[in-house]
Amino acid sequence: MGLMDSQVLVALGLSLVGGLSTSIGALFVVLNQAPNLKMLGLLQGFAAGLMLSISFMDLAHNAINSIGFLKGNLWFFAGVIFFGIVANFIPEPTLAPISDSKRNKKHGDEGGKDIMKKHRRQVLFSGIITAVG
Structure with missing residues (x-):
């Protein structure tokens, strides 16, 4: 071999x-039947941060060697500023249910269960995207 x-x-x-x-x-x-969305978000953020930091450490070394320390750092911080600006245009997701008084009176607690199912699907989908990507 x-x-x-x-x-x-x-x-x-x-x-x-x-x-x-x-x-x-x-x-x-x-x-997990009753996901703790706060813990799932924390763990997903940790995993994403870990993947990004590993990618950054791998890419930054090659970039600094190819274009130099100053240009490599300038382009890095330009990217940080760019994504900071883009992040300001994307609204933050909220877990607060939008109350529709007629629907809540008819269906009781089913509205909350529907919201939990929707958020569970969103967390699962974002986890799959993170794993595939």
């Missing part, structure tokens, strides 16, 4: 570990 074969096996092994870890986390979310 050559050097290239061992590197390929290590890469495949690490990819398998990452995929299995993601699957275990997704299984926890799907099987």
Whole structure:
């Protein structure tokens, strides 16, 4: 077995570990009947931050070596400012239910359950997108 074969096996092994870890986390979310949205949001934010920091550390080293320290940092902070501006145009999601008094009188607590199902689907969908992306 050559050097290239061992590197390929290590890469495949690490990819398998990452995929299995993601699957275990997704299984926890799907099987949990009453999700704590605050905890799910916290864990998802941590995972996204971890992935971004790993990507940044990998990309920043190559960028600084290719275009220089000053240009690499300037473009990095230009990107931070750009996404900060874009984030101001995107409204923050809210978990507060929009009350419709007629609907609440007819259906009782079903409106709250519908909202929980909708938010659960949104969290599951964003988790799948994070895992695939």
